[in-house]
Amino acid sequence: MLIFEQSRQGRRAQAQAPALADESADIPDNLLRTEPPKMPEVSEMQAVRHYTRLSQKNFSIDTQFYPLGSCTMKYNPRACNSLAMLPGFLARHPYAPEAMGQGFLACMYELQEMLKEVTGMPAVSLTPAAGAQGEFTGVAMIRAYHDARGDTGRSEILVPDAAHGTNPATATMCGYKVREIPTDRQGDVDLAALREVVGSGTAGIMLTNPSTLGVFERRIEEIAAVIHEAGGLLYYDGANLNAILGKVRPGDMGFDVIHMNLHKTFSTPHGGGGPGAGPVGVSERLEPFLPLPIVGYDGDEYYWITEEVRPQSIGRLSAFMGNAGVLMRAYIYARMLGHEGMHRVANFATLNANYLMARLAQAGFDLAFPERRATHEFIVTLKRQQKELGITAMDFAKRLLDYNMHAPTTYFPLLVPECLLIEPTETESKEDLDAFVDAMVQIQKEAETSPELLKEAPHTQPVRRLDEVRAAKQLDLVWSGTVA
């Protein structure tokens, strides 16, 4: 039932509304609203019960194993939330003077410093609000760099065919043409194909390393050399930074610009689809173009670095400073981990992925890249099951929900047929991983003996499989009923 359907005229959460103030006589009549907006009238308890019950219809990290590949669904420490929500931080107006926010700015400055260290990039801006905005920022800086040098003939961004969809979408938003680079059989970028297309029209390349195929791009140094020789720049998509934290740094691999997904690697909550935070790090030659604001420190006070001292900045990305509260959570997480804890992130994320991959392979599942190490994630392909049993990756995914486990990422990356991209993260225990293997084995048996169990799955959720075609054809985006 929708909240609107529980509404009764005249019922309200009385404690939440201020007393009725004087009529707004000075507002011209033609600018006033004539009908109230469609909103429910419910008591406070009704609202609390309704939304608490809705929450219970969600899978989440706090309630289920959530091995969603490329999303790094690790435990979000509760302290990060409660400390970021201390009243002193929540009360800060974004335009309050620096002197009234030294505590907050100190956290932001120290976060910048730590991110420089873990990425090997000499300068950082925290302001991008999410990974995709970080990507936009990175490519916009690449463009600004070439433009500032009068090098305006570069019209192409190269993107491997395994890349996340935001990469090509971002390049287009920055006014570039996108050229896809094929992947070789081992999961690495096809270097020969790359050499063929690189040239004076190449503005740069967008790479994720480890790639979305769950493997480390081994010839990254050669790729960097090829791009740099042609005058292009390398963009690092930090989606998979969790796999290499403290092991290898994008700056050392030769990247010129990188974004980080703090909602992945630094364990800030995904919130049912955001908020994220996508800080960017750059090499020295790109530093003048970083988006603002950035936090500076003169040894005594923290302050905002503004356009006056960074005239070449690509500018602002939001009205204020970005997702400050997310950055605070990431800062707290980073301080709790410390440098020793960061090393362990990559160690145990990689151990868990390789263990799960080995166990699934031993249980008879086909790996997309059996001869490669898993990074923090790996791919199982159900091509054989699809051919022999007519069972798809989607069927496996939906059946896993009945086993009270969230499904891995399905049908991404696009170039592996019937794929499950599985990322267990470092915070899962061996027992949880074993339980996942058991569920997969059991589902495989069901696929062979009673495939309808999979085809009809899920059976245990609030709804069964939904008619997505109808959702897109007969659009129902807003409730059309009348509030009682």
Added chain:
Amino acid sequence: MPFIPHTDSDIREMLAAIGAGDIEDLFDEIPKSLRYGELSGVPTGMTEQEISRLMMERAETDGRPLCFMGAGAYDHHIPAAVWQITTRGEFYSAYTPYQAEASQGTLQLIYEFQTMMAGLTGMDVSNASLYDGASALAEAVLMAVRGNRKSRSRRVLVPTTVHPHYRRTTRTIVDNQGIELVEVPYCSDGGNTVPDSLRHFEGEDITAVVIQHPNFFGILEEVDALTDWAHSQGALVIAIANPTSLALLKPPGAWGENGADIACGEGQPLGVPLAAGGPYFGYMCSKQALVRQMPGRIVGRTVDRDGRHGYTLTLQAREQHIRRSKATSNICTNQGLLVTAATIYMALLGAEGLARVAHACHANTRALVEKLTENEYVEPLFNRPCFHETALRFSLPLADVMRPLYAHNLLPGYDLAQDYPELGNALLVCATETRTAADIDLYADHLNRVISAQTVAGCPVKPKMA
């Protein structure tokens, strides 16, 4: 090991299953020359107790000033239930609802949000949010360029009464796509965009016109005339509105003869704390005809195999994970958790509660203006009606007034000279429903004392006294 559950025997068994000697072996595909062992710039880890102490001290340092500042972020009361429910793990730690059957909670909530936002703005449809109000305007401009098929110019009129940081953000985002943002000056008496000032563009190919109402100065724009002029020129209308104001003011969907085409803005006033500027959320609503040009996630209601209602992400063919380089936007993650808070906030307040909040903000701001302008050095800057926020002119240097007020732990307002130097000593002030009569008196008392210390017999003191 914080947040890592592995015991020594777990590690041994797992390595044995993999067939590896130790964990380091698992990184053997990374070229040795690239390996980096140090992270010396990162301090040693802290326990929860230690980090709690540090953060409490820092939060304490920042104080909690009495806030009379708005400028796009407003200090409203937030019911306790809003964040207690929003931070339940099931909302807080869930991902984007790709597995619809296991995400009905978030999906239904977004559907309710879309319904509330469409109702509030008077538009047909809403998306599931964007990053913030400023980037929502940028996306609205891109959407208008895609949606206005009759226009070829890619020229968008943006009055300077639009929030200056919204304008700058939009420039950053649309600059590389050959879109021209043309600024329209405001009337210095009224603080509004005069419809006649658009005459100058009559007959030219204009793709869209942006109207912020109430505008950045808190002044009410002549939205009907502006909207009708834009439509008469074949331009789309992009409205920016503070959602609180929409409980009282005519919604964008009812502006002029045909209503605005796109409405967007900052969702922060709906249950999101000030929190240093984020995370907030941008909202975006539009007419039905433009829905396929919308950026970001959209939730639709459909049925499952048993014919029961259910909710799912829809129109995904617009999005980057399907369309890649041809997507309507690169946006992926949005601001789901803030939408959760806003939906619960709106459910708790209802139309009546929200209207009372809007009334109270407006009444308090009027009371504040009345009190402050009792001082002979302070007067209203503009002569047109405002809502909920307004600008004051000081006849002495503003910086000298503001600094001592900060020392009283008071945020007097937003100094307009940063963005509008031509206005001189101009301060944008607002008093939301959370400011009491005593708060307003306190501000006025401090201000009067500060001003009298700097003036004698109607003249600013030169040289200034300490």
